[in-house]
Amino acid sequence: EVQLVESGGGSVQPGRSLRLSCAASGFTFDDFAMHWVRQVPGEGLEWVSGISWNSGNIDYADSVKGRFTISRDNANNSLYLQMNSLRPEDTAFYYCVKDMDDFGDYRFDYWGQGTLVTVSS
């Protein structure tokens, strides 16, 4: 059974940093691209960032480019999102998401339960 378990969310002041983690199990982690997708409570879904199986291809949404960094550790079946210079508009649930492809073709077949990030003074 595929499991994606996010951690690291919490409440932080604007301008500060936070690092999200995602522990993956139930599939061969280094065979697939991975993504982070976020959702403001009560609103729609926004893709944030994606990383290919070997970290050779990395993309970011314009809204987070230059502030967020995605990375992965295939040896430990883990995905990360380093979030710097956080803004109130980054407040959202952050989902760890598995791609159906190794390089990433944006077909999201499994999602974690999400971790809430709140940015407020």
Add this chain to the structure above:
Amino acid sequence: DVQMTQSPSSVSASVGDRVTITCRASQDIRGWLAWYQQKPGKAPKLLIYAASTLQSGVPSRFSGSGSGTDFTLIISSLQPEDFATYYCQQANSFPPLFGPGTKVDIK
């Protein structure tokens, strides 16, 4: 960027009803469209990809069709567990944008 729209934004329906949700892309995305179901407090779940391919384990009352710019999700006979919000998402080009969602609630 390819923009996605959905209609209706919400629909009230009864158990057993046939429900149709449409999704439109601002430019040709061929068949690169997915549909997700999200229940309150839960993560989204993939229902359909490549416009019409049912994800493993998804009931056959769900079906998808379309190509190019116009797509449809049909629930042939609504069940109590189907009351949720449904999102379409284009996977043809960067960035992978989602539609605004269609909420299906109980009439």
